[in-house]
Amino acid sequence: MTADSDGVSQVAIVLGTRPEIIKCAPLIKACDRRGVDCLLVHTGQHYSEDLDQVFFDQLELPTPDYNLEVGSRSHGEQTGRMLEGIEDVLDEHVPDVVLVQGDTNSTLAGALAAAKSNIDVGHVEAGLRSFDREMPEETNRVVTDHISDYLFPPTEETKGYLERESVSGEIVVAGNTVVDSLYEYRDLATEKSQILSTLGLTEDDFYLLTAHRAENVDDRDSFAQLLDGVSRFAAQTDREVVYPIHPRAQSRLDEFGLTLPEEIRTVEPLDFLDFLRLEAAASLVFTDSGGVQEETCILGTPCVTLRYTTERPETAYVGANCLAGLDPDDVVEAASTMLGKHADWDVPFGDGHAAERILDTLAAGAEPETAEVPK
Structure with a gap:
């Protein structure tokens, strides 16, 4: 030093x-x-x-x-x-x-x-x-x-x-340190990323999904429940869900013979700037990732967590995140609570x-x- x-x-x-x-x-x-x-x-x-x-x-x-x-x-x-x-x-x-x-x-x-x-x-x-x-x-x-x-x-x-x-x-x-990174790169993502036009998306008119955790995607029933809840809410609100799918999750979909609901569109894994742009532009994010819970809180995007526990409870305390679990009815209820929520919370990180x-x-x-x- x-x-x-x-x-x-x-x-x-x-x-x-x-x-x-x-x-x-x-x-x-x-x-x-x-x-x-x-x-x-x-x-x-x-x-x-x-x-x-x-x-x-x-x-x-x-x-x-x-x-x-x-x-x-x-x-x-x-x-x-x-x-x-x-x-x-x-x-x-x-x-x-x-x-x-x-x-x-x-x-x-x-x-x-x-x-x-x-x-x-x-x-x-x-x-x-x-x-x-x-x-x-x-x-x-x-x-x-x-x-x-x-x-x-x-x-x-x-x-x-x-x-x-x-x-x-x-x-x-x-x-x-994720706050350091997002503060440094969020404007660059808005300026340089073309992901919205590439995917034919309109800002604040789509949902983003990430699901990769073993307890969610390695169990057929859990994965099916997760997809059902997210797609059901998307159908009710007439919006599309974009799912950058992890290779592991894709292999489980194929292995289990699960057919994705029409409301969910999978895309290849995204680079940092493109994913950051989608997080900021989505009207709602569904995730089982701890990091995404933090990132959406910082970016001002409401989040629904598809887990029963979280190591980022601060995101829920400030009103940026709702813990839903996997039951489809609970996912729909949580999403209904979070959709349209104004990002007036304080960043706790x-x-x-x-x-x-x-x-x-x-x-x-x-x-x-x-x-x-x-x-």
């Missing part, structure tokens, strides 16, 4: 999925602005060109120093291969701190590899809890939080979860300066009282 960095000279960032690329982009750029040596390790958890390299290109990020190319495997095998590869990188470079983001297998592997190598771990977006241990991500979050030296929860609520669990690391409410706050904390040796998020 710079001369006033208290001896920190190199930061390693471990990532592996689309959301991590988006949320780590501000950290990578902040390192560059400060002259910090940033070692970028990509696990290859997302291995599709559509879900990976295009995001580096559009966000103008450097090519990772390492790509482990682990790809899709069982949780245990995937995490184990990542752990082995990351450990080799850390043994060679020995950075001062390893930053991991969120709750993926890449997050857990990066944190474990660093902790076992006696290297400080910083967890960006720490403290999120769905309180549903059937979610693999919940295990990843909890374990990562309890082995981290620096914990950067996005909100006071997530800080409270960490304090109640008596984690040993320093806790600093930093805000969420900070002011768009989370990355700078995180690096300030590392430079200062983690002094929480100096890094409060402005209200």
Whole structure:
């Protein structure tokens, strides 16, 4: 880091999925602005060109120093291969701190590899809890939080979860780096993306759907319920649903022999700017993604979450999101509540300066009282 960095000279960032690329982009750029040596390790958890390299290109990020190319495997095998590869990188470079983001297998592997190598771990977006241990991500979050030296929860609520669990690391409410990214790129998406004309869509006259979680798409009945509820509301309101379909979800549709209702149109996975434009232009978003719950809240688009639990309850507290579950009647009711809602809520995830706050904390040796998020 710079001369006033208290001896920190190199930061390693471990990532592996689309959301991590988006949320780590501000950290990578902040390192560059400060002259910090940033070692970028990509696990290859997302291995599709559509879900990976295009995001580096559009966000103008450097090519990772390492790509482990682990790809899709069982949780245990995937995490184990990542752990082995990351450990080799850390043994060679020995950075001062390893930053991991969120709750993926890449997050857990990066944190474990660093902790076992006696290297400080910083967890960006720490403290999120769905309180549903059937979610693999919940295990990843909890374990990562309890082995981290620096914990950067996005909100006071997530800080409270960490304090109640008596984690040993320093806790600093930093805000969420996704706010940094969306504030930087939303105008660019409006200016450059042609996705609305390409798909023949009119702003505020369509719905957007994302569904990819294993508990939703790997079970035939759950997937069918989800699609039924969304399509039923679309039919009632005479609007089309655009569904950028994850390859895994498409394979399940084919495997289960499910026919999509006519109200739902699938499209190929989208790049960052196109998806951001659709999120901002949709009149309503249906999702099972935690990241999309955050993004729609920031962009001012009402959201219906197709899950029974969420680790982003702040989005519901401010009125931007409604937890619906999968029952078609409940989905329709939730969508009826959210449609047309004015985006007059406060964004609960900070002011768009989370990355700078995180690096300030590392430079200062983690002094929480100096890094409060402005209200």
